[in-house]
Amino acid sequence: MQDYLTEIATIIVDLPHCKRLGLKITRLDQGSGAMELPPQADFIGNTKRQFMHSAIATTLLDTLCGGVASSVYDGGRTVATLDLRIDHLTPLDGSKPLFAEAECFHRNEDVAYIQGWAWQDTPDKPVAKATGTFMTNGKFQLQPKAPS
Amino acid sequence: MSQKLTHLQDLNRLIPYAQMVGLEIARDDKGLLTKLLAHPDNIGNEVIGAIHGGVVGGLLEHAASFHLLHELLDRDTIPRIINVSFDYLRPALLKDTYARGYIVKQGKRVANVRVSAWQEDENRPVACANAHFLIA
Numbered sequence: 001m002q003d004y005l006t007e008i009a010t011i012i013v014d015l016p017h018c019k020r021l022g023l024k025i026t027r028l029d030q031g032s033g034a035m036e037l038p039p040q041a042d043f044i045g046n047t048k049r050q051f052m053h054s055a056i057a058t059t060l061l062d063t064l065c066g067g068v069a070s071s072v073y074d075g076g077r078t079v080a081t082l083d084l085r086i087d088h089l090t091p092l093d094g095s096k097p098l099f100a101e102a103e104c105f106h107r108n109e110d111v112a113y114i115q116g117w118a119w120q121d122t123p124d125k126p127v128a129k130a131t132g133t134f135m136t137n138g139k140f141q142l143q144p145k146a147p148s
Numbered sequence: 149m150s151q152k153l154t155h156l157q158d159l160n161r162l163i164p165y166a167q168m169v170g171l172e173i174a175r176d177d178k179g180l181l182t183k184l185l186a187h188p189d190n191i192g193n194e195v196i197g198a199i200h201g202g203v204v205g206g207l208l209e210h211a212a213s214f215h216l217l218h219e220l221l222d223r224d225t226i227p228r229i230i231n232v233s234f235d236y237l238r239p240a241l242l243k244d245t246y247a248r249g250y251i252v253k254q255g256k257r258v259a260n261v262r263v264s265a266w267q268e269d270e271n272r273p274v275a276c277a278n279a280h281f282l283i284a
Contacts, residue, residue: 016191017200020168042168046226053165054209054229059202063192066201081201085233 004076005030012067021056023063031072032103035064044094052092054128060100061086061116061130068102069112069134079112079134087129096120102130111135153180156214169203171210180218182211184245184265191242199240204265207247208234208277212261215249216281220259227259232279240274243267257284 009025012018021043027034037060045053062084069079092098101123102116116130117123153175160166160173170185184190184199184207192200209232216227247265254260264276 015194015200016189017203018192020189042164044164045166047162047164053163053206054232055165055169055202055206058205058209058232058234059200062202062205063200078195081234081236083233083235084201084205085231086205087231088229091228 002030005071008067008070008076009033012063017059018063021059023060025067028067028071030074031068031107032101033064033068033071034099034101035060035067037098037100039095039097041094046091049091050094052094052098054086054088054092057088057092057098057118057128058084058086060098061102061118061128062132064100064102065114065116065130065132066134068104068114068116069132069136072104072107072112073136078137080137082111082133082135084130084132088127089129090125090127092127093120098127099123109136152218156180156217159217160214165206166210169206171207173214179248180215182207182214182247182249184247186242186244188242193239196239197242199242199245201234201236204236204240204245204275205232205234205277207245208232208263208265208275209279211247211265212249212263212277212279213281215263216251216259216261216283219251219254220283227281227283230258230280230282232277234275234277236275238272238274240265240267245274246270252278254283257282259283 100118106113118128252260
């Protein structure tokens, strides 16, 4: 990974909420990436059927699409989510990890358009699909670490 | 009415995700409210100290389903979400955040719900969403 890509990946996994969830970035290239989220009992949204809350897929895809949008520009940029559309295709099995992949399908100086998918069993059986639009905010900046 | 609110609050308390991020069900003079408590673990941007977009999304999805549960009588199963489209309007800073739902259309099988989330002023939303739910 190039330096700025490693930096983006580190910043993302160190964000308090990403740490709380235990999000892992398994790959980040310029304009595409992949993540993994191991299951936790706290992710359950439907206790009767032991499904994860849909917000878990939303959070995973929002994080990954945002990270990929940051990675698109040489040297990286900070981005702000303009909108995000999620198709929740199947319920999320609360006992299995969630995987996601995302890629940029168009960019200009102001906006990066990203699509992503999440799955549990195999990549050809998606559980959720995302399309997001991200406004770019100039150069990437190192975010200060929270005091430990 | 208050019995119904208590029932929804009890249901919400049993949802692990709601407890993890700090989602509560309340009521004001305009109707049902879903509240996301300011919780440092929900931060997703340390520069401005903003709540993670995914958690704001979670608040909107949760508020939409609880609004539906509140409006559709005699139902105890959480409606299944088909899709949702979020618009992020302003940074959601680390403060209590509120969301209110509105049913645009309720058909036999599908409900279309609009939700808006704000922090100090309901007229200055931080995010809004439109979602479809399967209700049959």
